[in-house]
Amino acid sequence: MTADIFDALADELTDAATLARLHTRLAADADGAGVLDVAYRTVDTPVGPLLLAATPAGLVRVAFDIEDHSAVLAGLAVRISPRILRAPQRLDTAVRQLDEYFAKRRTTFDVPVDLRLTQGFRRSVVERLRAIGYGERASYAAVATAVGSPKAVRAVGSACAHNPLPVVIPCHRVVRSDGTPGQYVGGAAAKAALLRLEAA
Known part of the structure; x- marks a missing residue:
């Protein structure tokens, strides 16, 4: 019985790792093919988890948890494109700059921004x-x-x-x-x- 539990757990971990690898490849392939219109990820900060979203032009949305990240993503699908995927790599620079800001090592942000959501x-x-x-x-x-x-x-x-x-x-x-x-x-x-x- 114990062996069965360990086998099931090993299968689940293998499946999770495989899914993570497939997702990473899908995101990279979509970005490379120019069909990833909005990439997103979340980052933990001293003011709570922030949702970051970027188009190929730049950072398009930062959302607090209080705004309901799922609702924000649904809004981006309507206002920008339904081709949205969790693709953390596109947001690495923004995450690094946020980390530096909260560590008091950065006073301005210089990531490209996409202001299409405001007119x-x-x-x-x-x-x-x-x-x-x-x-x-x-x-x-x-x-x-x-x-x-x-x-x-x-x-x-x-x-x-x-x-x-x-x-x-x-x-x-x-x-x-x-x-x-x-x-x-x-x-x-x-x-x-x-x-x-x-x-x-």
């Missing part, structure tokens, strides 16, 4: 967020003024909430005029943690 005013705001330096904070009102719409404070808040690349494009650095953090796509605790990380 119009929201895109103007997202692009402006990149100018807010590490450890700095800007008010929603200041960002509204910087993008040429000083009365659009609430719209700036909405644009930050819909930033497709939080952490990498630092919407966490935008706070209320009274200095309080305000809302955040990853939740209040994640925003506070990111601000503390950069202030230390």
Whole structure:
């Protein structure tokens, strides 16, 4: 009986290893053939697991666990392409840079980004967020003024909430005029943690 259990376990481990190898080969072949439109992986961070997704053009989505990674992937399938596959290699550079950021060895990200998920005013705001330096904070009102719409404070808040690349494009650095953090796509605790990380 014990031998049967060990045999079954060995078969299961062999099957898991075989499936992992086949998946890796499938991802590499799909990428090489140009039919992998969105590659994704997850990475554990001090603010919880993050889903990273990239097109051939660059990083297209960073999502907190609170956003429901399965729902985010379903949305990417609709908005970009159903040709989505877990293919960690495409995201190795982004993962390395995130690791360096959380270890306080990196203050800016220089991975290629694909901003197709944001347009119009929201895109103007997202692009402006990149100018807010590490450890700095800007008010929603200041960002509204910087993008040429000083009365659009609430719209700036909405644009930050819909930033497709939080952490990498630092919407966490935008706070209320009274200095309080305000809302955040990853939740209040994640925003506070990111601000503390950069202030230390």
